Amino acid sequence: MKSATGSSGQSLVEHVLAVRARGGVGSVAGSFWGPNERFWQLNNSLHRLGCGADPELYRHFPIAAVAALEGHFKLSVAAIVDSGRGYAERGLRLAKERFRNSPELIPEIHDRSITIGELVAHWLPFSQLSHYESTFDTLLDLGFKMATATAVDPSYARGGSGVSDPIVSDVSRLWRHVAEAFEMRHILAHEAASSYEITFEMARSAVESCAMLCDATEAVIWSTAWSDVPLTQLEMNASEKRQVDDARQRLATVMRSARTDLLGTAQYAWLTRNHFAWRSVTRDFVDWGASKAVGHSMFPLLVYSGQKVALVRRADEIESLMHYMRP
Known part of the structure; x- marks a missing residue:
């Protein structure tokens, strides 16, 4: 059964997927780039108009600013809920009645068409500031307004620069x-x-205040829900390196087991030769893939990422092969 969301006749799932496609899902330097790009566009457009434009044009900006804030709100809520670690349970509490009345959505979640976080974000009310504040009060288990008073740029805070x-x-x-x-x-x-006039200053206040609330929200999230998630380039490099070490250790374990099983057979020598050849080819391939970033801060991350993928796949392939070859 499909849950219609409006006159368009879209199911709820179709609606959520369409919003995802239009919204510019993704992040850059710890910020959701879709909504933040929208605020940049609004700010540029408003300042190109200046303070002497047709007042009718200013009426667009408060609507667009709150819409961008809502987009940021939904992305933030979905990301927090989907990060797990207790946040999913809090999100489910926020929308428990809607989930209870929508059992037809369970297969969609199981198939990963949409996430629990996206559904929670879709169902939450967003018609006044108190809805925004109370949602983050519950999700983050803190006084959100108070937390924004001390929130600092997460990249600066992680950098330890004072x-x-x-x-x-x-x-x-x-x-x-x-x-x-x-x-x-x-x-x-x-x-x-018709007699309600929006001035340049009113439009600018709407855009700037909504954009600032998004910045503060991201800072609060990075200091709470994502306090252990890599953000700076140094943190991302170190995290990826740890994952490479783990993948390399797993592959070594898999290889030891495979060699033990093949000891005394012709396949033992073949696997040894093959593995040395794989190591050489993989090293060249990973270095080639990251070569355009040589000299840049992202070079180690690209190398580690390529190594991790290769190591994981190799271990999976050896395990699968040995499962087939064992009697």
């Missing part, structure tokens, strides 16, 4: 401006409001 100024200098002021943006959005989206 004390950094908070992203938000005045939380009460930010909350007031974002609440005003929600109110403007509601009026402009649901009323004719």
Whole structure:
């Protein structure tokens, strides 16, 4: 059974997948680039208009700013819930009634068409600032507004370069401006409001405050839910290196087991020769794949990533081969 989401006739799953495709899912330097790119576009467009444009044009910006904030909200909620470690349970509590009434979605989750986090994010209300705040209160198990008051740029914080100024200098002021943006959005989206005028300053406040709330939200998430997730290039390199070491140890174990099983047979010598040849070819291939990044900070990450994939596949292949060859 399909759950219609509106006049388009799309099922809920189709709707979520369409939102995912339009939204620019992905992150750069710890930020969700889709919504953040949208704020960059809005800010540039507004400043190209300047303060002397047709007032009608300014009416677009509060609606677009809150829409971008909602997109960021949904991506953040989905990512946190899908990260596990207790966050999935909190997310399920937020949307438990909707899950209880939608058993037809279980196969879609099982098939990984959509995630639990995407469903939770889709179902959560988002018509006022309190919905935003209470969601992160519950998901992160903290006072979200208070946490934003001390949130700093996560890349700077991870770099250990000393004390950094908070992203938000005045939380009460930010909350007031974002609440005003929600109110403007509601009026402009649901009323004719022909005598309601939006000025350049009002439009700029909506865009800048919503963008700042996104920045502060990301900083809070990186200091809580993702405190142990690699963020800086150095952290990513070190994490990938640890995974390479683990994959190499597993392959060594698999090879020892295979050689023990093949000891005294012709296949023993063949596997030994083959493995030395594989090591040489793989080393050349991985180095070639990362060659364009030589001299850049990402070079070690690309090398480690290639090594990890090769090591994991090799171990899987040897295990599969030995399963076939053992009596």
